[in-house]
Amino acid sequence: MNIICGPNGIGKTTILECIAQSFSGQFVPILKRRADSSEGEVLAWIDDISSTESAGFKVTEFLPARGNAYTQPIEHRAKNLLSLKVARTFNYQPLDAVAKDVRKDTAKISTENISGLNISEVKNWFVNRHLYSAHSDSLTGAQLHNISLAKEFFGILNSNYKFSRVDASSNEIMVSTPAGEILYEYLSSGFKSCLSILFGIVKELEFRFKELEVKADEFSGVILIDEIELHLHPDWQAKIAKILTIAFPKSQFIVSTHSPHVIQAAQLDEVIALQTDNGHVFRRTLPETQYGFQGWTIEEVLKDVMGMEDTRTLIYHKTLKEFEKAVDDDNYSDASAAYEKLDSLLHPENHLRKLLAFQLGALKG
Structure with a gap:
């Protein structure tokens, strides 16, 4: 596999x-060379029990209406x-x-x-x-x-x-x-x-x-x-x-x-x-x-493995940045509003909620 x-x-x-x-x-029209190349080349070897065969080929066409040899x-x-x-x-x-x-x-x-x-x-x-x-x-x-x-x-x-x-x-x-x-x-x-x-x-x-x-x-x-x-x-x-x-x-x-x-x-x-x-x-x-x-x-x-840079949504990151900025600015009102939004966005069992609540409580104090 x-x-x-x-x-x-x-x-x-x-x-x-x-x-x-x-x-x-x-050859079929789906195989086309790259736009910035004059031709493409595929190198392949097919192995079976008794032998190895070369099966490479070149692709020169770019337009869909034209096929290769x-x-x-x-x-x-x-x-x-x-x-x-x-x-x-x-x-x-x-x-x-x-x-x-x-x-x-x-x-x-x-x-x-x-x-x-x-x-x-x-x-x-x-x-x-x-x-x-x-x-x-x-x-x-x-x-x-x-x-x-x-x-x-x-x-x-x-x-x-x-x-x-x-x-x-x-x-x-x-x-x-x-x-x-x-x-x-x-x-x-x-x-x-x-x-x-x-x-x-x-x-x-x-x-x-x-x-x-x-x-x-x-x-x-x-x-x-x-x-x-x-x-x-x-x-x-x-x-x-x-x-x-x-x-x-x-x-x-x-x-x-x-x-x-x-x-x-x-x-x-x-x-x-x-x-x-x-x-x-x-x-x-x-x-x-x-x-x-x-x-x-x-x-x-x-x-x-799959190279995904971020697994959360844009609205989550935007709201988290708003909360962090409000905390840095000692702005309890804005931080509280951002926290309420994050509280609604997060999974019910997410432990980040407790950390954010602690920060908000410290800011209020």
Whole structure:
């Protein structure tokens, strides 16, 4: 698990796009050189068990209407990268008939590496596998393994949710929840975002490696996920990276995030924190601790990992300055007014309130 964090505009998504490009072998308008440069260059090396391949390329174009030179995609590279973009939730999708698997040739795979996995294919794939699993010898051993794995994903975030059935009359995927049985499209956006990642990976591996019969939890390629925390409650943001590494233990994940909860739960050396200084982007040096940041507060993660200079609001700082100035000026009236405002702004259990009250009392005396 590799978690890239940093402020907006620093290039987190661009890094993911460059990795996708390195595997895919064709250029798209999203990759442009910097405005102050004549060209850009990406240097990449792809390692597998037996060899290391160079996959670097140059980017010369700046205008959106013009693309860079096209290069023929390389099949074994393209197949071994999966990319998930920010569009990961989905609406209700009627399934009037169960279709056969989508054919994925190298060109299509390469295109989807750049545009992102097609999550609209998931429902048909799931229903197809579930229905055919009841018929002996209809599915391969890997397909049976993968659909069993996929059914377990419904409860991976919350054990109170379970796959229930596929309705034979409507091809609807039904989920058992604490509130009763519902269509899987009726799950929350956070649930659907997670399932889009999990199901999308399994579905795509079956379509790409049909002849090899790859079991999803044995896939050892690269999986890119932009803004991994999207639609998730902070509690699930803290779980999502661990869930993915449990579900796909041999894969290499490279993800971006703006969430301190994702970083707080990360393991040692999983976080790549980016910072900029006068236009130069570099990797921040982070403390080497045995447990990563799992004992840090969210505020400490925001400041010392993500580079957030201040975690309080402008109105708080303005009012605090007014209070401090009034104290320096021995102006009890202004200090009292500022204190009343701070008293309303602060958390009910904040110990700073007592210190401010002590200062105000001393000024009155």
